[in-house]
Amino acid sequence: MHTDLRRYHRQMMFQHIGDSGQEKLLEKNVLIVGCGALGSSIAEMLVRAGVGNLTIIDRDYVDLTNLQRQHLFTEEDVLNHTPKVIAAKQQLNKINSQVNIEAVVLDANPNSLEPYLNNIDLVMDATDNFDIRFVINDLCQKYEIPWIFGACVGSAGMSYTILPKKTPCMDCLLKVTPMFGATCDAVGVIGPAVQVVVSYQVTEALKLLVEANDKLRTTLILFDLWQNQFQSIDVTKAKDANCKSCGDNQTYPSLDYANQQKVAVLCGRDTVQIRGKQFELNELAIHVQKFGEMVMNPFLIRLKLEEHEMVFFQDGRVFVHGTNSIASAKKLYYQIVG
Amino acid sequence: MHTDLRRYHRQMMFQHIGDSGQEKLLEKNVLIVGCGALGSSIAEMLVRAGVGNLTIIDRDYVDLTNLQRQHLFTEEDVLNHTPKVIAAKQQLNKINSQVNIEAVVLDANPNSLEPYLNNIDLVMDATDNFDIRFVINDLCQKYEIPWIFGACVGSAGMSYTILPKKTPCMDCLLKVTPMFGATCDAVGVIGPAVQVVVSYQVTEALKLLVEANDKLRTTLILFDLWQNQFQSIDVTKAKDANCKSCGDNQTYPSLDYANQQKVAVLCGRDTVQIRGKQFELNELAIHVQKFGEMVMNPFLIRLKLEEHEMVFFQDGRVFVHGTNSIASAKKLYYQIVG
Amino acid sequence: MITVLLFAQLQExxxxxxxxxxxxxxxxxxxxxxxxxxxxxxRVTEAMVAINEAYALEDDEIKSGDIVAIIPPVSGG
Amino acid sequence: MITVLLFAQLQExxxxxxxxxxxxxxxxxxxxxxxxxxxxxxRVTEAMVAINEAYALEDDEIKSGDIVAIIPPVSGG
Known part of the structure; x- marks a missing residue:
């Protein structure tokens, strides 16, 4: 073994990891999808723990409002508009030069994500919307890779570990992709809520990677730190044999081209068109009005933001005015729709 | 307000903090005692949250085995043997240049700690032994400052918030200073256990600092991440009117000179003498044997470590051979005794 | 009496x-x-529901004394 | 039957x-x-004890069905 193991001494003393567990960690390959609050901290904890090979995917760059809760990032990264995965990798290399880190600036969708699943032992969810989580859910069933869901908002958070064909999957739990998820942009978020989700995700990751599967938590955990709530929910009952993602007849609906979100830059118009979910305009209005000045008529909703304007059409098309960047447009879309 | 508040946007959107909560945070003074695993992460979260003034006290420097769980620190800090508070401050300044950070390299004891309590709104416990926690407990009762206990080992951890004269204090809960505490050096520790303790400590800190006292968690939380255990323990019953620290007749026993640990360098002998707790040698033997080669007779225990040798006498004196540094000797003592 | 716990946007x-x-x-x-x-x-239609820390289906019955968690989809990350 | 939960060094x-x-x-x-x-x-003498998530004194009684947490002093930080 060419790596210096002494740095992992306190972890190797932990009886459930030990020397053999540490050797397993050093050989594993983990994919982290998203490098915001959850992703950057998951990466830091796995790198410090000595997980040998990490791939981190994210389309975004570091922004001033990230620093309040997104570890690894500094004011310098904000000044340089450094892509999040690049900023993360720089700091991670300083923390542990023995870990291989592949930083990928990429907008994750079914097609772009699939090649990165090759040889992966575990996928960590650090995304900010359910569209991509349902894609991860399908891909992980298809390639039989465990994945760990995590999400947080306000002072609340949740996490759940999905083992292909064994546990209920995200489709079993939610039945349909939610229209609107609660986002940090809508109701804010505090740092400790992020870190508790990350800690539960990383603990289950360590169990999976050292192959202590009998110790895996089989429940969905849900907490609210400000309200002093903690629930550990038995989800056995949610397992659905007819589930299209994990059931007896798997069709992986979220990988289907027809269900995918389509994004196009409208040439010469400083506008990106996103073809997303079809909204009930009245419900959408309630949801988006807090983000800016809103005007609506029976056919569309127009939302004025600081630097952009968004138009939501009845048929599901959304125009994001004021940008030619697909990444910025999608970021804004998910910040507002969730 | 001269500070740029935009960076705290997501925290100000959180309804229980808001603009007024953020302004309170920016004006507060917090003392963190200890800058190891708990201390460095507490500091990072409070700095990102915009708590205006932090004082961090620690006697130790960064060591290779710290990197597995102690955030903020890098391989470079190990190479330079940088004192922990100095390494922490360097990184914290890069994260948020608007926060005032006083980094103090200091061995905390009743006399050395007392001057730092002046004007402090909250004390965060990030220490690694109960001797100093009982000192903090007494000092915080004396100066009526709330403090938040945190501790972790293996995959387990606990936290509890002590409000002077209101809640049961640490003396009420534990009655006597424990002989041996479970230390990370004895049974190891995993990163997520640290981060969950920190998150619970920081959440309660934020509540106290924004003066949302009605939301404070009044229970002691206790968890084991590997075993999927979580307990939230009502400790009301522990409140003891006869408690010498917080009861009707306060004498602050841990501030009493006679009860203090006395440390002396034995001149020209490369040895530090610590006058600590009086041990039952047989019990001590069971506790320390795992740390190195042990020889004992009815009067003393001799323990051979990698670079040092320790001799525990029946009357409570401990010789640490192989060093003239009080800081190193105390570090070793608490690593082994807890 | 049934106690309903609300999370995230429902709480707000x-x-x-x-x-x-x-x-x-x-x-x-x-x-x-x-x-x-x-x-x-x-938006409660999209939420998961748990009765006494067990996932519940739409037809499951809630009794007096139960603690019911309403879990809206939380998407932040 | 009483269920005793062990933490930290007691567990080990x-x-x-x-x-x-x-x-x-x-x-x-x-x-x-x-x-x-x-x-x-x-070392159990130094431990705190909680019965069904409530702090217990030395003379408190434990009944069948109770869950008892034995909480040794954890000092790591």
């Missing part, structure tokens, strides 16, 4: 985290309808 | 995190004595 919408309801024997579906009509929680 | 010493004990009505003091003698958990 009602400005409370707990809702004690004077009810006895009600299905999950009926409770959701009630929360929608009585409190305007339109 | 016994190599298990749970101890189902065929007991009915026993005081905290008696349980500690039993754990010391039967399982060699000498």
């Amino acid at each position: 919408q009602l400005q409370k985290d707990k809702l004690p309801l004077e009810m006895d024997r009600v299905s999950v579906r009926e409770l959701k309808e009630y929360l929608k009509e009585e409190f305007g929680l339109v | 010493q016994l190599q298990k995190d749970k101890l189902p004990l065929e007991m009915d009505r026993v005081s905290v003091r008696e349980l500690k004595e039993y754990l010391k003698e039967e399982f060699g958990l000498v």
Whole structure:
């Protein structure tokens, strides 16, 4: 073994990891999808723990409002508009030069994500919307890779570990992709809520990677730190044999081209068109009005933001005015729709 | 307000903090005692949250085995043997240049700690032994400052918030200073256990600092991440009117000179003498044997470590051979005794 | 009495985290309808529900004394 | 039956995190004595004890069905 193991001494003393567990960690390959609050901290904890090979995917760059809760990032990264995965990798290399880190600036969708699943032992969810989580859910069933869901908002958070064909999957739990998820942009978020989700995700990751599967938590955990709530929910009952993602007849609906979100830059118009979910305009209005000045008529909703304007059409098309960047447009879309 | 508040946007959107909560945070003074695993992460979260003034006290420097769980620190800090508070401050300044950070390299004891309590709104416990926690407990009762206990080992951890004269204090809960505490050096520790303790400590800190006292968690939380255990323990019953620290007749026993640990360098002998707790040698033997080669007779225990040798006498004196540094000797003592 | 725990955006919408309801024997579906009509929680249809820390289906029955968690999809990350 | 939950060094010493004990009505003091003698958990005297998530004093009584957490002083930080 060419790596210096002494740095992992306190972890190797932990009886459930030990020397053999540490050797397993050093050989594993983990994919982290998203490098915001959850992703950057998951990466830091796995790198410090000595997980040998990490791939981190994210389309975004570091922004001033990230620093309040997104570890690894500094004011310098904000000044340089450094892509999040690049900023993360720089700091991670300083923390542990023995870990291989592949930083990928990429907008994750079914097609772009699939090649990165090759040889992966575990996928960590650090995304900010359910569209991509349902894609991860399908891909992980298809390639039989465990994945760990995590999400947080306000002072609340949740996490759940999905083992292909064994546990209920995200489709079993939610039945349909939610229209609107609660986002940090809508109701804010505090740092400790992020870190508790990350800690539960990383603990289950360590169990999976050292192959202590009998110790895996089989429940969905849900907490609210400000309200002093903690629930550990038995989800056995949610397992659905007819589930299209994990059931007896798997069709992986979220990988289907027809269900995918389509994004196009409208040439010469400083506008990106996103073809997303079809909204009930009245419900959408309630949801988006807090983000800016809103005007609506029976056919569309127009939302004025600081630097952009968004138009939501009845048929599901959304125009994001004021940008030619697909990444910025999608970021804004998910910040507002969730 | 001269500070740029935009960076705290997501925290100000959180309804229980808001603009007024953020302004309170920016004006507060917090003392963190200890800058190891708990201390460095507490500091990072409070700095990102915009708590205006932090004082961090620690006697130790960064060591290779710290990197597995102690955030903020890098391989470079190990190479330079940088004192922990100095390494922490360097990184914290890069994260948020608007926060005032006083980094103090200091061995905390009743006399050395007392001057730092002046004007402090909250004390965060990030220490690694109960001797100093009982000192903090007494000092915080004396100066009526709330403090938040945190501790972790293996995959387990606990936290509890002590409000002077209101809640049961640490003396009420534990009655006597424990002989041996479970230390990370004895049974190891995993990163997520640290981060969950920190998150619970920081959440309660934020509540106290924004003066949302009605939301404070009044229970002691206790968890084991590997075993999927979580307990939230009502400790009301522990409140003891006869408690010498917080009861009707306060004498602050841990501030009493006679009860203090006395440390002396034995001149020209490369040895530090610590006058600590009086041990039952047989019990001590069971506790320390795992740390190195042990020889004992009815009067003393001799323990051979990698670079040092320790001799525990029946009357409570401990010789640490192989060093003239009080800081190193105390570090070793608490690593082994807890 | 049934205790309903609210999380995330539902909590923000009602400005409370707990809702004690004077009810006895009600299905999950009926409770959701009630929360929608009585409190305007339109998005409750998309939420998961747990009765006493066990995942519940739409037809499951809630009894007096139960603690019901309404879990809206939280997407932040 | 009483379920005893063990944490930190006690867990490591016994190599298990749970101890189902065929007991009915026993005081905290008696349980500690039993754990010391039967399982060699000498340091249990210094531990805090909680019965069903409530702090317990030495004379408090534990009944069948109770969940008892034995909380040794954890000093790591």
